[in-house]
Amino acid sequence: SQQGEEDPQALSIQEGENATMNCSYKTSINNLQWYRQNSGRGLVHLILIRSNEREKHSGRLRVTLDTSKKSSSLLITASRAADTASYFCATDARGGGSQGNLIFGKGTKLSVKP
Amino acid sequence: DTAVSQTPKYLVTQMGNDKSIKCEQNLGHDTMYWYKQDSKKFLKIMFSYNNKELIINETVPNRFSPKSPDKAHLNLHINSLELGDSAVYFCASSLRGFSYNEQFFGPGTRLTVL
Numbered sequence: 001s002q003q004g005e006e007d008p009q010a011l012s013i014q015e016g017e018n019a020t021m022n023c024s025y026k027t028s029i030n031n032l033q034w035y036r037q038n039s040g041r042g043l044v045h046l047i048l049i050r051s052n053e054r055e056k057h058s059g060r061l062r063v064t065l066d067t068s069k070k071s072s073s074l075l076i077t078a079s080r081a082a083d084t085a086s087y088f089c090a091t092d093a094r095g096g097g098s099q100g101n102l103i104f105g106k107g108t109k110l111s112v113k114p
Numbered sequence: 115d116t117a118v119s120q121t122p123k124y125l126v127t128q129m130g131n132d133k134s135i136k137c138e139q140n141l142g143h144d145t146m147y148w149y150k151q152d153s154k155k156f157l158k159i160m161f162s163y164n165n166k167e168l169i170i171n172e173t174v175p176n177r178f179s180p181k182s183p184d185k186a187h188l189n190l191h192i193n194s195l196e197l198g199d200s201a202v203y204f205c206a207s208s209l210r211g212f213s214y215n216e217q218f219f220g221p222g223t224r225l226t227v228l
Contacts, residue, residue: 042118043157056126106154
């Protein structure tokens, strides 16, 4: 069953602006990961945040995790046209039947206009 | 050097046919995966496999079968193809099959069943 759900489904901004995408999930997790998918390409791992972490940074990326609300956000600062892509959160349910496999949300399609 | 490669990139075939998609990784990972991405970009795990265990998503029809000749390869065989099998199929790999590790994705194979 689907675990993560991104919000918004689509986001259009101007170059230089910040982009914030949210992810909500349903069950307890070990970690949450964010991936990017450029059109017609495979997914690329961006960042992983463990369940005992609240915030993590990587370059222009900032990820937060609120396990009490079962939600995460991905912030891309000073966006560039090259950031145009779909962004997915992925979770692994702690216990249950997922066997540690990642369960992906439906993604947020980000469009950054030059 | 491509970390995870898939062939073919595009596959167009008739209903009822049997086809295979090949996947190879040169990362030395011991766990490989197959995902299906539908037309709405929803990415769903089909199989995960390491040299000890095959974990099958119970919603995957038994017409789909993974075959691993060695640790670096995980091929996907599909029998009696149906229209609903049309999708993009992604292979991925990770170290130790543990969700704490990022997954590396191949470029995808777009399957069209006519």
